[in-house]
Amino acid sequence: MAKAEFLFDFGSPNAYLAHKVLPEIEARTGVQFDYVPILLGGVFKLTGNKSPMLAFAGIRNKLEYEQLETQRFVARHNLTAFRFNPNFPVNTLTIMRGALAAQEQGCFAPYLEAMFRAMWEEGLKLDEPEVIGATLERAGLDGAGLLALTQDQNVKAKLAANTEAAVARGVFGAPSFFVGGELFFGKDRLGAVEDELRKMSQP
Numbered sequence: 001m002a003k004a005e006f007l008f009d010f011g012s013p014n015a016y017l018a019h020k021v022l023p024e025i026e027a028r029t030g031v032q033f034d035y036v037p038i039l040l041g042g043v044f045k046l047t048g049n050k051s052p053m054l055a056f057a058g059i060r061n062k063l064e065y066e067q068l069e070t071q072r073f074v075a076r077h078n079l080t081a082f083r084f085n086p087n088f089p090v091n092t093l094t095i096m097r098g099a100l101a102a103q104e105q106g107c108f109a110p111y112l113e114a115m116f117r118a119m120w121e122e123g124l125k126l127d128e129p130e131v132i133g134a135t136l137e138r139a140g141l142d143g144a145g146l147l148a149l150t151q152d153q154n155v156k157a158k159l160a161a162n163t164e165a166a167v168a169r170g171v172f173g174a175p176s177f178f179v180g181g182e183l184f185f186g187k188d189r190l191g192a193v194e195d196e197l198r199k200m201s202q203p
Contacts, residue, residue: 002200004193005178006033007166009040010099011092013070013084015175016120018187019112020079025190029197033177035112037099040092040174042163047172051089073187081121090119091127094150098132100158101149107141114139 006022008015022033044050056062074082095115102111118124118135125131133143149155166176170183177184179196 002029002031002179002197004031004033004197005036007036007038007162007171007174007176007178009038009043009092009174010095010115010119010126011040011088011090012174013082013088013120014187016116017070017073017077017079017082018175018177018190019116021077021187021190024077025194025197029194029201031197031201035099035108036162036166037096037103037159038163038166038171038174039096039159042160043167043171043173046164046167049172053089069188081117083121083123085119085123087123087125090125093127094129094147095126095132097150097155097159098136098146100155100162101146101152102141104155105142105146105149107146110139110141111136111146114141 008019026032052066053063099111102108114135115126119126124135129147133147136143136146173185175187177193179193180200182196184193
Protein backbone atom coordinates (compact mmCIF):
# COMPACT_ATOMS: atom_id res chain seq x y z
CA MET A 1 0.00 0.00 0.00
CA ALA A 2 1.28 3.47 -0.91
CA LYS A 3 2.21 5.75 1.98
CA ALA A 4 0.75 9.26 1.76
CA GLU A 5 1.64 12.17 4.04
CA PHE A 6 0.10 15.63 4.36
CA LEU A 7 2.42 18.23 5.91
CA PHE A 8 0.37 21.18 7.09
CA ASP A 9 0.12 24.32 9.18
CA PHE A 10 -3.28 25.75 10.15
CA GLY A 11 -2.06 29.19 9.07
CA SER A 12 -2.07 28.23 5.39
CA PRO A 13 -5.38 28.78 3.60
CA ASN A 14 -4.27 26.33 0.94
CA ALA A 15 -3.69 23.70 3.63
CA TYR A 16 -7.32 24.14 4.70
CA LEU A 17 -8.53 23.84 1.11
CA ALA A 18 -6.41 20.73 0.52
CA HIS A 19 -7.63 19.19 3.77
CA LYS A 20 -11.22 19.56 2.63
CA VAL A 21 -10.48 17.72 -0.63
CA LEU A 22 -8.31 14.90 0.75
CA PRO A 23 -11.29 12.73 1.80
CA GLU A 24 -12.37 12.56 -1.86
CA ILE A 25 -8.92 11.35 -2.87
CA GLU A 26 -8.85 8.86 0.00
CA ALA A 27 -12.23 7.48 -1.07
CA ARG A 28 -11.13 7.08 -4.69
CA THR A 29 -7.72 5.55 -3.97
CA GLY A 30 -8.30 3.70 -0.70
CA VAL A 31 -5.19 5.36 0.75
CA GLN A 32 -5.37 7.32 4.01
CA PHE A 33 -3.14 10.35 4.48
CA ASP A 34 -0.95 10.67 7.55
CA TYR A 35 -1.21 14.24 8.86
CA VAL A 36 2.16 15.71 9.88
CA PRO A 37 2.05 19.03 11.78
CA ILE A 38 4.87 21.40 10.88
CA LEU A 39 5.53 25.06 11.69
CA LEU A 40 5.35 27.06 8.48
CA GLY A 41 7.20 29.99 10.00
CA GLY A 42 10.01 27.61 10.88
CA VAL A 43 10.08 26.24 7.35
CA PHE A 44 10.30 29.77 5.95
CA LYS A 45 13.15 30.62 8.33
CA LEU A 46 15.10 27.47 7.44
CA THR A 47 14.62 27.85 3.68
CA GLY A 48 14.56 31.62 3.18
CA ASN A 49 11.05 31.37 1.74
CA LYS A 50 8.24 33.88 2.30
CA SER A 51 4.46 33.74 2.21
CA PRO A 52 2.94 34.47 -1.23
CA MET A 53 1.52 37.76 0.08
CA LEU A 54 5.06 38.96 0.81
CA ALA A 55 6.89 37.19 -2.01
CA PHE A 56 4.52 38.44 -4.74
CA ALA A 57 3.64 41.82 -3.23
CA GLY A 58 5.66 43.76 -5.78
CA ILE A 59 4.57 41.78 -8.85
CA ARG A 60 1.76 43.40 -10.78
CA ASN A 61 -1.31 41.15 -11.22
CA LYS A 62 0.27 38.13 -9.49
CA LEU A 63 -1.69 38.23 -6.22
CA GLU A 64 -4.91 38.96 -8.09
CA TYR A 65 -4.33 35.85 -10.19
CA GLU A 66 -3.60 33.77 -7.09
CA GLN A 67 -6.93 34.93 -5.66
CA LEU A 68 -8.65 33.94 -8.90
CA GLU A 69 -7.20 30.43 -8.71
CA THR A 70 -8.37 30.14 -5.11
CA GLN A 71 -11.89 31.17 -6.16
CA ARG A 72 -11.83 28.56 -8.92
CA PHE A 73 -10.69 25.84 -6.49
CA VAL A 74 -13.38 26.81 -3.99
CA ALA A 75 -16.06 26.72 -6.69
CA ARG A 76 -14.82 23.44 -8.18
CA HIS A 77 -15.03 21.66 -4.84
CA ASN A 78 -18.03 23.59 -3.46
CA LEU A 79 -16.11 24.83 -0.41
CA THR A 80 -18.59 27.59 0.30
CA ALA A 81 -17.73 27.88 4.01
CA PHE A 82 -14.23 29.19 3.24
CA ARG A 83 -13.53 32.76 4.35
CA PHE A 84 -10.15 34.48 4.32
CA ASN A 85 -9.18 35.16 7.92
CA PRO A 86 -9.21 38.93 8.61
CA ASN A 87 -6.46 38.42 11.23
CA PHE A 88 -4.03 36.89 8.72
CA PRO A 89 -1.20 36.21 9.27
CA VAL A 90 -1.83 34.41 12.55
CA ASN A 91 1.04 33.07 14.67
CA THR A 92 0.28 29.35 14.72
CA LEU A 93 3.00 28.15 17.10
CA THR A 94 0.59 27.30 19.92
CA ILE A 95 -2.06 25.58 17.82
CA MET A 96 0.52 23.56 15.89
CA ARG A 97 1.99 22.35 19.17
CA GLY A 98 -1.61 21.64 20.16
CA ALA A 99 -2.01 19.42 17.11
CA LEU A 100 0.83 17.22 18.33
CA ALA A 101 -0.62 17.20 21.84
CA ALA A 102 -3.98 16.17 20.38
CA GLN A 103 -2.31 13.33 18.49
CA GLU A 104 -0.80 12.10 21.74
CA GLN A 105 -4.12 12.42 23.56
CA GLY A 106 -6.11 10.57 20.89
CA CYS A 107 -8.31 13.53 19.93
CA PHE A 108 -6.54 14.66 16.77
CA ALA A 109 -9.49 14.40 14.36
CA PRO A 110 -11.84 16.71 16.29
CA TYR A 111 -8.94 19.05 17.10
CA LEU A 112 -8.04 19.26 13.42
CA GLU A 113 -11.59 20.08 12.37
CA ALA A 114 -12.04 22.64 15.16
CA MET A 115 -8.85 24.52 14.29
CA PHE A 116 -9.31 24.55 10.53
CA ARG A 117 -12.94 25.65 10.93
CA ALA A 118 -12.07 28.40 13.41
CA MET A 119 -9.22 29.68 11.23
CA TRP A 120 -10.74 29.54 7.73
CA GLU A 121 -14.48 29.56 8.25
CA GLU A 122 -14.97 31.62 11.41
CA GLY A 123 -11.97 33.94 11.03
CA LEU A 124 -10.85 33.71 14.66
CA LYS A 125 -7.58 35.07 16.03
CA LEU A 126 -6.01 31.78 16.97
CA ASP A 127 -2.83 33.12 18.50
CA GLU A 128 -4.67 34.18 21.67
CA PRO A 129 -4.82 31.44 24.34
CA GLU A 130 -8.32 32.38 25.48
CA VAL A 131 -9.63 32.14 21.92
CA ILE A 132 -7.90 28.79 21.42
CA GLY A 133 -9.23 27.42 24.69
CA ALA A 134 -12.80 28.57 23.99
CA THR A 135 -12.65 27.09 20.48
CA LEU A 136 -11.55 23.71 21.84
CA GLU A 137 -14.18 23.71 24.58
CA ARG A 138 -16.88 24.46 21.99
CA ALA A 139 -15.68 21.39 20.10
CA GLY A 140 -16.06 19.23 23.22
CA LEU A 141 -12.31 19.07 23.88
CA ASP A 142 -10.26 19.78 26.98
CA GLY A 143 -9.11 23.28 26.12
CA ALA A 144 -7.15 23.89 29.31
CA GLY A 145 -5.50 20.49 29.20
CA LEU A 146 -4.41 20.78 25.58
CA LEU A 147 -3.16 24.33 26.09
CA ALA A 148 -1.08 23.12 29.02
CA LEU A 149 0.45 20.40 26.87
CA THR A 150 1.59 22.99 24.30
CA GLN A 151 4.21 23.98 26.90
CA ASP A 152 5.46 20.40 27.31
CA GLN A 153 9.09 20.11 26.24
CA ASN A 154 8.49 16.89 24.34
CA VAL A 155 5.68 18.49 22.33
CA LYS A 156 7.84 21.52 21.57
CA ALA A 157 10.73 19.31 20.49
CA LYS A 158 8.48 17.17 18.29
CA LEU A 159 7.18 20.16 16.35
CA ALA A 160 10.71 21.44 15.83
CA ALA A 161 11.84 17.96 14.73
CA ASN A 162 8.90 17.59 12.30
CA THR A 163 9.73 20.97 10.78
CA GLU A 164 13.44 20.30 10.43
CA ALA A 165 12.82 16.83 8.99
CA ALA A 166 10.40 18.26 6.45
CA VAL A 167 12.97 20.78 5.22
CA ALA A 168 15.60 18.04 5.07
CA ARG A 169 13.25 16.12 2.73
CA GLY A 170 12.86 19.11 0.41
CA VAL A 171 9.85 20.93 1.84
CA PHE A 172 9.80 24.74 1.50
CA GLY A 173 6.14 25.54 2.22
CA ALA A 174 2.70 24.20 3.02
CA PRO A 175 0.68 22.32 2.10
CA SER A 176 3.19 19.68 1.06
CA PHE A 177 2.55 16.04 0.30
CA PHE A 178 4.69 12.94 0.11
CA VAL A 179 3.65 9.82 -1.76
CA GLY A 180 6.36 7.36 -0.86
CA GLY A 181 9.45 9.52 -1.29
CA GLU A 182 7.96 11.84 -3.91
CA LEU A 183 7.32 15.45 -2.83
CA PHE A 184 4.40 17.48 -4.17
CA PHE A 185 3.73 21.09 -3.18
CA GLY A 186 0.48 23.01 -3.08
CA LYS A 187 -3.21 22.28 -3.44
CA ASP A 188 -2.89 22.57 -7.21
CA ARG A 189 -0.77 19.40 -7.26
CA LEU A 190 -3.51 17.22 -5.78
CA GLY A 191 -4.24 15.71 -9.18
CA ALA A 192 -0.61 14.63 -9.47
CA VAL A 193 -0.72 13.32 -5.89
CA GLU A 194 -3.70 11.15 -6.76
CA ASP A 195 -2.04 9.92 -9.95
CA GLU A 196 1.05 8.91 -7.96
CA LEU A 197 -1.08 7.13 -5.38
CA ARG A 198 -2.79 5.10 -8.11
CA LYS A 199 0.54 4.26 -9.74
CA MET A 200 2.08 3.08 -6.47
CA SER A 201 -1.00 1.08 -5.53
CA GLN A 202 -0.94 -0.99 -8.71
CA PRO A 203 0.09 -4.62 -8.20
